[in-house]
Amino acid sequence: VLSIGQLARYVGVSTKTIRVYHDKGLLPEPHRDRSGYRRYTAQDAAELIKIRTLAEAGVPLARVRTLRAATADEFRTTLSEIDNDLTARIDRLRTTQHRLRDLATGKTRLLPADVERYLDQLRSYGFSSRWIGLQTDLWLLVYATHPEAAADLFQDQSHVMDDPELRDIFLDYDRAHDLAPTDPRLPKLASRIVRETRRRYGTVDQLPGQAAGSAIPALIQDTVNAMSPAWQRLDTLVRTELTRND
Amino acid sequence: VLSIGQLARYVGVSTKTIRVYHDKGLLPEPHRDRSGYRRYTAQDAAELIKIRTLAEAGVPLARVRTLRAATADEFRTTLSEIDNDLTARIDRLRTTQHRLRDLATGKTRLLPADVERYLDQLRSYGFSSRWIGLQTDLWLLVYATHPEAAADLFQDQSHVMDDPELRDIFLDYDRAHDLAPTDPRLPKLASRIVRETRRRYGTVDQLPGQAAGSAIPALIQDTVNAMSPAWQRLDTLVRTELTRND
DNA sequence: TTGCTCCTCACGTCACGTGAGGTGGC
DNA sequence: TTGCTCCTCACGTCACGTGAGGTGGC
Numbered sequence: 001v002l003s004i005g006q007l008a009r010y011v012g013v014s015t016k017t018i019r020v021y022h023d024k025g026l027l028p029e030p031h032r033d034r035s036g037y038r039r040y041t042a043q044d045a046a047e048l049i050k051i052r053t054l055a056e057a058g059v060p061l062a063r064v065r066t067l068r069a070a071t072a073d074e075f076r077t078t079l080s081e082i083d084n085d086l087t088a089r090i091d092r093l094r095t096t097q098h099r100l101r102d103l104a105t106g107k108t109r110l111l112p113a114d115v116e117r118y119l120d121q122l123r124s125y126g127f128s129s130r131w132i133g134l135q136t137d138l139w140l141l142v143y144a145t146h147p148e149a150a151a152d153l154f155q156d157q158s159h160v161m162d163d164p165e166l167r168d169i170f171l172d173y174d175r176a177h178d179l180a181p182t183d184p185r186l187p188k189l190a191s192r193i194v195r196e197t198r199r200r201y202g203t204v205d206q207l208p209g210q211a212a213g214s215a216i217p218a219l220i221q222d223t224v225n226a227m228s229p230a231w232q233r234l235d236t237l238v239r240t241e242l243t244r245n246d
Numbered sequence: 247v248l249s250i251g252q253l254a255r256y257v258g259v260s261t262k263t264i265r266v267y268h269d270k271g272l273l274p275e276p277h278r279d280r281s282g283y284r285r286y287t288a289q290d291a292a293e294l295i296k297i298r299t300l301a302e303a304g305v306p307l308a309r310v311r312t313l314r315a316a317t318a319d320e321f322r323t324t325l326s327e328i329d330n331d332l333t334a335r336i337d338r339l340r341t342t343q344h345r346l347r348d349l350a351t352g353k354t355r356l357l358p359a360d361v362e363r364y365l366d367q368l369r370s371y372g373f374s375s376r377w378i379g380l381q382t383d384l385w386l387l388v389y390a391t392h393p394e395a396a397a398d399l400f401q402d403q404s405h406v407m408d409d410p411e412l413r414d415i416f417l418d419y420d421r422a423h424d425l426a427p428t429d430p431r432l433p434k435l436a437s438r439i440v441r442e443t444r445r446r447y448g449t450v451d452q453l454p455g456q457a458a459g460s461a462i463p464a465l466i467q468d469t470v471n472a473m474s475p476a477w478q479r480l481d482t483l484v485r486t487e488l489t490r491n492d
Numbered sequence: 493t494t495g496c497t498c499c500t501c502a503c504g505t506c507a508c509g510t511g512a513g514g515t516g517g518c
Numbered sequence: 519t520t521g522c523t524c525c526t527c528a529c530g531t532c533a534c535g536t537g538a539g540g541t542g543g544c
Contacts, residue, residue: 001383001469002390005523010390015524020508035516037524042383045390046356053349056342061507079350086343090336096302097332103299104325110292137288141247144256144291223247251497261498266534281542283498307533
């Protein structure tokens with residue numbers, strides 16, 4: 001009793017959508033009038049509304065079709081799955097909305113909140129932007145490659161930064177960037193680093209700013225060394241002293 | 247400092263997604279190492295997270311790219327549009343979820359709640375399923391083709407059904423379905439219909455069950471007549487009497 | 493050496509949208 | 519008669535997914 005256009009407007013879909021549902025066997029083809037036009041009944045409208053509800057809930061059309069042949073019990077079970085799925089999707093959209101609002105105010109959270117706070121702290125301690133950038137890269141890499149171990153490693157590094165004496169070593173390391181590789185202050189700093197490293201970690205060859213036990217420290221250290229001849233010299237001195245006294 | 251796979255896992259996308267974003271110019275291609283592998287930095291990760299947030303919010307990728315070139319003001323305006331859009335989408339998903347739950351309990355609302363109630367009422371008045379089916383089709387058609395006028399027309403029909411005497415005419419019409427076309431009760435019923443129609447609507451040629459002023463009554467009447475010879479005879483009798491006495 | 497990751501095409505997929513070219517209804 | 523709707527192909531689109539066939543890293 002309805003044309004395809006009337007049915008489409010009533011249900012709120014395009015005529016193409018209805019034709020696609022016919023082609024895919026979701027909605028049976030209705031009768032045609034003498035001129036070949038499709039004629040729909042109230043039953044068709046009710047069916048289409050059901051199909052649309054499922055499709056809008058994100059159910060793939062292929063599954064909608066198989067659902068038509070399902071028992072009442074299967075149907076009910078599937079519907080409750082779809083319901084849970086919808087709840088999850090709504091939650092994810094809300095999360096996206098919150099992230100979008102952070103994005104609007106310029107806050108883009110790259111790392112857990114406590115790590116971001118720690119990185120902000122570094123600035124107030126007097127570290128350079130270059131150093132903070134390196135630290136951001138380091139923690140990003142750690143969280144990207146070792147998400148399980150990352151939190152523990154961060155706790156340790158966080159405690160190191162709470163100790164003013166240890167913090168001072170890192171500050172000197174940061175400032176050493178622009179020194180000449182032959183500067184006499186470099187061997188002195190290297191010795192301090194070795195001493196404090198031994199005190200905290202025993203004989204393990206951990207260098208400051210390095211945390212994960214895999215290839216990551218080497219990777220970061222390569223980057224660090226490439227940035228400054230003084231840093232490269234410092235790395236050599238520390239390595240030599242650590243292995244010599246082992 | 248990250249490989250494409252590490253970056254993908256960290257942000258929660260596929261490697262293909264990242265490559266597509268490169269191809270579409272959303273995310274600049276990073277440096278390659280000696281073996282041609284892409285190497286990503288923290289800045290790339292931050293950029294990808296921004297792009298992903300927008301994409302998950304439903305922003306077309308083409309618009310995400312143009313947004314990179316937008317001023318801070320345009321950017322903020324666009325973000326608030328997207329935010330509103332997200333709110334609307336969340337609301338629509340919730341509506342879908344409610345409809346889905348109605349579907350689970352077998353309630354599929356085809357028409358406004360008051361019309362559905364009216365159709366349920368008809369059953370308790372003693373109307374046949376056939377009649378109720380016809381009424382459902384009728385109101386579906388009216389709401390599909392004349393949504394603005396539908397509510398008023400329905401109010402009128404609803405009042406008609408509140409009058410026990412008028413209701414009785416419709417009940418007799420319903421029951422006449424199985425009479426022979428020559429049954430002497432048909433001319434009597436036709437006269438009652440004409441009398442009550444005149445009382446309610448004056449000389450306008452409105453037949454019971456017909457409401458909208460366009461092609462709809464004719465369409466429904468054709469369907470009705472095709473269903474029963476007695477109904478067809480009744481229609482002829484009523485038409486003749488209404489025009490004869492005009 | 494072996495499994496895992498990466499590379500670049502190229503084609504597939506899902507749910508429609510968009511003409512093209514023609515006919516029917518008011 | 520004219521604009522609107524309908525018909526059937528056929529191709530386009532959006533955001534990726536999925537091999538194919540090959541190389542690099544641990």
